[in-house]
Amino acid sequence: MPDFNWIPKSEFHRLNESGLNDHVKYGIIADMCRANTLTSVKIAGSGHLGSSFSAMDIAVYLYYKQMNTIELGFEDPDRDIYFSSKGHDVPGLYAVLYSLGVLTRDQLLKLRRLEGLDGHPDISINGIEANSGSLGMGISKAKGMAIAKRMSGHGGNVYVLTGDGELQEGQIYESLQTASHHAVNNLIAIIDHNKVQSDKRVDEITNLGKLEEKLALFGWHVERCDGHDFKQLDAVMGEFQKITDRPKVLIADTIKGKGISFMEHPQALKDGKGLYHWHSGAPDDKSFQNGFNELIDRINVALRAQNFNDIILEPVPPIDKPGSCVSNEYVVVAYGEALLDIVKKNKKVVVLDADLAADCRIRKCEDAYPNQFIECGIAEQDMVSTAGGLAIQGYIPIVNSFAAFLASRANEQIYTNACENTKIIYTFHYAGLIPAGPGKSHQSIRDISLLGALPNLEIIQPCNAVETKMALNYCVYEAENSCMLRLIIGPSPLIVDLPSGYRLKKGRGLVIREGKDGVLFTYGPVMIHEAIKSHELLLDEGYTLKIVNMPWLNRVDVDWLRQCVKDINSVYVLEDHAANGGLGDFLLRKMVKESILMQKSFEIMAVEEMPAWGNPAEVLKHHGVDHESLKKKILKTIAKCSFPSNK
């Protein structure tokens, strides 16, 4: 790891009090905020630099020049309000809030850490005015705030930043229509129009067309300017002040990655051969150092041009980080491989994507079989209903997105498809609690419950790469129903061994650790790892805990289940999910119905609260689903097997 250096608050104070020309000053401050953003993301190991940088000048401009927020304070009802609807640009916002004394350095150095700062905005953090969900909610929420101000007679405008790819979400148009219908004139939307979404150009994913005309037709006053030019921003804000009969929107032409030459669009897109590599994730050491140096050099050049001293950097103390087990296996890579093979062989299979092709590992399908691939953009509802139409026509659509977005945002569309009794495969990427860095909007611990009440949908989560391939093949070739395939997105903490000749059998789990004092059912690489480690800890205490990998989350072979728990008094279910509506509820209902439970104890260990953000180890512990916590919980109820034999 490189040495980390930080631009302390005192330096921002020096600049702010310098008497420098405003526009020059904001430019320097923005670069200083970029440098601190870069450092915090690098230390965190992930985060969104491209958007943080494209939106940085706007955020600096709003807080330093346009808004009364810092002056009045974040509790004042007359304050201006700013928040970002896309949310993933929050590392940049944190740096601005730090520069203004709202957040501390220690908080920024704990980006994506428990008790640090969330990877997406969370209202519990100082200066954060609203949470973001998946994309597209911000204008609606800002409108609610603006209407509230109007109702209560409070002053201040509400400024909400959106992405440009975000304009593919339908809710945006709902909010555009209603805000203009209600003439919400204290609402200002700013579109960070950096022309690139996850890793491709917006006009390549889903073209937005003539944006100015569109927004004007939706009844908004529209301005457009260079979002890095403070003079132009001045002019636009001046115009906005004159408009009092409608909501206002600025199309801010920006550069994704602005401030670090090799991250800037369009060069970065050329370098990446059409793919933008700086949307999310932390840069490698060399890129970090080069980028940091470039920023500091430019800051110093600007300072010297004004006869100011160079920027003072302070070294960052080493950051303590709990280790997490990681293997070299990604189940999602196996998924991508199996999918490629299926698409090649089966011309009735169509893969659908909502601008997450890289994360979902379906880019190879897109490149190799473009005629069997539909890029839907950031429009999950449209994607799912499109899949419905394809399925009615006899195709087998495989729908990909993050579980948190797909299960909830497109829930009714999935239900409507299910009402048609067609077969569709929904792949829920990024299922479960981990990785926890991106926070509540991305962690998916409700998805099983969100689809569990569909009688004709099977939910499966594989434990490793091999089982992932089996599961996808089962969904495509064997399942009669629609399927939901639940996958973690990160590396498997360890690679689960499967016996040779192992085959998926509907409703049956696999014993991966033998035991007779208790039995624990769980699923997915993250929780199986914790379960195995708790098995080992319990061995030290003299107990044997049978561990069952249960990939079927809403189907069970009752005879197998009866046999599996026979002569065992204590039954546990470990969820990578909330307690409500997970595997535990399902198994408990079955065991009671089939008179299997009888006198056994039954305990569900699950995420009981809203999911916390942070590093995997600390978040698992926080929710009491790490192996140490499991051991403690299990020791309270496990009883030595009293049966003479157990097989």
Added chain:
Amino acid sequence: MPDFNWIPKSEFHRLNESGLNDHVKYGIIADMCRANTLTSVKIAGSGHLGSSFSAMDIAVYLYYKQMNTIELGFEDPDRDIYFSSKGHDVPGLYAVLYSLGVLTRDQLLKLRRLEGLDGHPDISINGIEANSGSLGMGISKAKGMAIAKRMSGHGGNVYVLTGDGELQEGQIYESLQTASHHAVNNLIAIIDHNKVQSDKRVDEITNLGKLEEKLALFGWHVERCDGHDFKQLDAVMGEFQKITDRPKVLIADTIKGKGISFMEHPQALKDGKGLYHWHSGAPDDKSFQNGFNELIDRINVALRAQNFNDIILEPVPPIDKPGSCVSNEYVVVAYGEALLDIVKKNKKVVVLDADLAADCRIRKCEDAYPNQFIECGIAEQDMVSTAGGLAIQGYIPIVNSFAAFLASRANEQIYTNACENTKIIYTFHYAGLIPAGPGKSHQSIRDISLLGALPNLEIIQPCNAVETKMALNYCVYEAENSCMLRLIIGPSPLIVDLPSGYRLKKGRGLVIREGKDGVLFTYGPVMIHEAIKSHELLLDEGYTLKIVNMPWLNRVDVDWLRQCVKDINSVYVLEDHAANGGLGDFLLRKMVKESILMQKSFEIMAVEEMPAWGNPAEVLKHHGVDHESLKKKILKTIAKCSFPSNK
């Protein structure tokens, strides 16, 4: 009831083979279809006439003139496809399909009846190409079908009809963007632009602005014409044929209620003093007879002008209908009264509506306190996020829509609001299985499961009017969390008596029938009625079944629960919901966790399949949750109390 008369298939055949000028012929056929639609809706007791009539000429034109569907048959992959995205105009479509021999008279006379025709489109019915959900899904689905045709090299266009109020749904814009981005040129959308949504003008609810320009900017080829003028429809379809590089949309200017003078907009809106009364529901006897006579008279005038014989009507045989218990109580009326009182007293309460103000009984709030009322149009996601913004600013938003739409379509928005830990009240109208006439898209048997995994949301369903008022007041004045208030929309089958001095106590139910052999927990007027009747049936068999009204669906007072089931061996939960994620799962988990279940039997009686459409009594029986079925199920497991005393 009036005598019913029917226009038989032979009369459509006579017209179709008459050699009459096409446009004259279609006009007569459309009126004939209107007459049969009117009769089937009147017999059904409900249905959507206004939209069925505004879209009728278009449906007739498409099937009789434009499409190859009837000629090729509904199995031919090269056929043209038509379906309606709004779906509630399906009675009109059924009449057209009947006229063409696709459906039978007996089916149409069983509109909204089990094994008859669904109140909304269902793909299991002949000639129905897709289900509708809540509004806004159709263009996406049609696009999927059109892409499938393109991929497989099949001919035929896909025609999808949308409403105009439906254009308030965001998914519409997702689908407009992606269809044009993918240049889906075999897709034709037709907007039934009748200018009126549920009961108000579209431009009053949420103005659509310059529709032609908007649609063109979204990349579609746009035409506009009188949707009742077959010559103009000819011209438009001719134009569409020339356009091969993009999707096409027709804005069809239509008249809501077209064909029956007093149902026609704008006169009908004037007569209703700004409210349109013929959107849903069946007309009274006199209106039915006047409307039917008007149609038949016009048909005969047109026939005579062509020297044709008058239309031959055949009498409709009496329709057998199972009776359903109905009292004069509507819990939703009590809700409306309580809400009016709360809004009057508490200026921080804001009521939000998504174009269902009449059904949700919040119109009085709208009229009396317009400053505390926000009409959001048919845009549930925007409504919920707007509520989120209001709540952040210290207001208490009360969000109203049908449960099926709100719980699923706005699920992620509700979650994101919950992440902010503000307090919002979501009123889920039309919760549960009944009324079942409108079918799967409206019956809500998943909503508890859809929000059950939110730790900071309390779910409450009251059993009668009195408890409804208590529950709303609890939500507003006592609850610390957000609340979901679950209400049935129809009349209570019977009025549940509450003891004098009854108060809601969090987590506690109320025993409404004493018993000692078994205990049954249930909620809501529909299921409490079935439970009480099963209690009576079981008494005849010598068993006493304790019936508990349990308004708290995800909170329980454990001590109370322990006491409530003490000395009872058989526990039952009757759901107005699917088994998965309802009250039963919650109570079972609690009883196991708190060692209350022990050796008791526990059975959940719930809707196990996709909900069936039909009359209340037949649908309750179909799903095995009517009192007779309950009795049978309970008799299998109930055991005479073996405890010496029971209190």
